[in-house]
Amino acid sequence: MKKVLIPTKLESIAANTLKAAGYEIIQEADTPLEEQIKQHPDTTALIVRSEKVTPEIMDALLNLKVVIRAGAGYDNIDIVHARKKNIDVMNTPGANSNAVAEEVIAMILAYYRHIVDADNTTRQGLWEKKRYMGSELTKKTVGIVGLGNIGRLIVKRLQGFEPTLLGYDHFLARQRAINIGVTPTSLEEIFEQADIITLHVPGGPSTKGMVGADLLGRMKNGSVLINCSRYGVVDEEALAALKAEGRKIAYLTDVHPKDAAGDKPSAAVADLLLPHLGANTIEANAKAARRAAEQMIAYFDEGNTSCVVNGESPTGLNPAHLHLTMMLGTFARIAGEGKPIRRIDCTFYGDLRTYRKWFTPKILEGVLPHAEKGLMPEAAEESLREHGIVFKAREPMDDKPYEDSITLDLTTEVDGEPVTTSVRGVVTEGIPMISRINTFHGLYSDMRGNTLVLRYKDRPGVIALIGSTLASAGINIDNIVAPIDHACGEAMALIKTNKPVTDEQVAEISKGIDALSAFAVSL
Structure with missing residues (x-):
């Protein structure tokens, strides 16, 4: 019998489903995982939420075959060490999407109708009805940045409010956006036109500071910015500076550097601050629990590895x-x-x-x-x-x-x-x-490395001009390949450089040689 350890407050549907399938289940939410593995060294599988699964834990469980994160993110699990130990790691993506979408709607309404402050003052015996004049969500222009599972669900949940929906997703086909009821626009247009902007993009270097001074400066007075994606996507210092200048921009967020007690950097700039409640619903917990159990059964009984995130x-x-x-x-x-x-x-x-x-x-x-x-x-x-x-x-x-x-x-x-x-x-x-x-x-x-790619009408002197411009910028050419397509009279140069070529330098070279296309890539 396979022993499954669930060291977290996960809905009982996971344990019940696995028990019915013949698994031995140990579920203890109040005992640290490190203590539990000492008591159950023969554990075959783990189901966790935010508990950290470290190399030490994996090394201690000699029979461990799979770790399932009941949720989307799995950065609490050392997936590299897991692969070295031949341990598969899975997640349950999408289980929390509806919960986050509904949280966004709740935050908008709570802010627009002063729900939190009005409750507090009324309990104090005050009657500040005139002070809490609100706004209506109906017919507002809402910009959704990121049209993944959550973004698309927000579109559905907003339909009853008759909004104008603007959407930006760098990688979603234009017609697909239109099909789900969103007018595809640029980021700049969203920040200029929307009454409400909600962010649903992944974290990491590519989106850090994505919403900076330029985009924030385009927002209308009285507009609302919601960040339920990742901490760091919004440049909160730039937002604070705009607010200090008197710009009326509301900021609603539930994301923080760490999901733990303590001072929150966003507190000084946020108009509504929540403790990362997005996925914190009974239904989302149950859905993630059920999927975790079903995936485990499929993994052991059918060899189904479709949800493994550290596959070899x-x-x-x-x-x-x-x-x-x-x-x-x-x-x-x-x-x-x-x-x-x-x-x-x-x-x-x-x-x-x-x-x-x-x-x-x-x-x-x-x-x-x-x-x-x-x-x-x-x-x-x-x-x-x-x-x-x-x-x-x-x-x-x-x-x-x-x-x-x-x-x-x-x-x-x-x-x-x-x-x-x-x-x-x-x-x-x-x-x-x-x-x-x-x-x-x-x-x-x-x-590998840095490559400048240029397509241009073939003629003498072009390569010399490119080399001269790069040299003026202190960039050395490591290698160059420049074939010609004689059928159309065009040439393409792939130029390896010792350092990245900036967008401004690409534009300068492109203009200088009248390029048909030009870009730089670092791989």
Whole structure:
């Protein structure tokens, strides 16, 4: 009988479901996990919420096969050490989405109608009805930044208030946004036009300080900003400075550097401050508990690993090819100027066709840098579908002599029309190389490091001008490849540099050579 340890206040449906399936369940919420593992060293599986699963805990449980986080985030589990110990880690994404969506609606209404302050003063025996003149949510313009599970549910929950809905999701196809009832707009337009802005983006370096002085400065007086995504997405110092100048911007948040007691940095600037209540509902807890139990049964009884987040690629697949795939996806996305992605078609040649499903997670990570990392193939495909992206792994044509190479065609949406960027790559002596970009063949350029990519009408003197401009900026050229497409009279230069080329420098070079396209990428 498999022993499952649940060291947290998880809804009883998890324990009951597993008991009915023949599992031995130990559920103790008040005893530290470190103490419990001493009492149950034969534990086979763990289900946790926010409890930290450290290398020491895993090392102490010699029979441990799987750890399931009943919730979406799993940064409380050392997934790298788990993989070293051959322990699978799973999560239950989406279980908390509705709870967070409803919290956002509750925060808006609580702020607009002064619910918290009015309750406090009325209990004190005061009658401050005139002081608490409120606003109505009905027919307001609401901007939703991030149209994932939570963002889409907010759209549904707001429908009864007859709002004007503006949406921004860098990676969601325009038509998909329209289909769910949102007018796709830029970030700048949302911050200029919306009465209410709610943020639902992932954390990390790519979104840190995303809402800074520029966007905040565009907000209307009397508008409301809600952050139930991650701490650090909003530059709270910039917001405080605007408020000090007399700008009337309300800030509602429930995210903090740590989910623990103590002083909160947001307290000085927030108009409504909550202790990360987003997922804290009976229903969300029950849903996460049920999914955790069902996933565990499927894992042990059926060998289902679709929800594993620290999966290991199969024996025989060179990790360098996985890295190459992510690089190709990143390169194609940047070459496509970050436009909404509609479709991805991939072809895997030679022996790689055997492993083609294992490339899907790396494709996802390359084309959608904000997407969840480390997913198993089935979950990665589902994530692509949720973003409105059609994904297809094509069969290679037998007459193509591309041994162990990968072709990735990324179709974006530009002014309502599809535009495809096609790239091909290989691994040579362990180095990921890009061998083709659209009609430019024979590149074989190392994808690692910093690369400046320029397309221009072929003519003498262009390379010299590029080199001179880079030299003036103190940038050295490590390598250069510049093939010509004689059919159209165009050339493409891939220039490896010793340091990143800034957007301003790219713009200067592009203008100087009258480039047809120009971008820099660091991989």
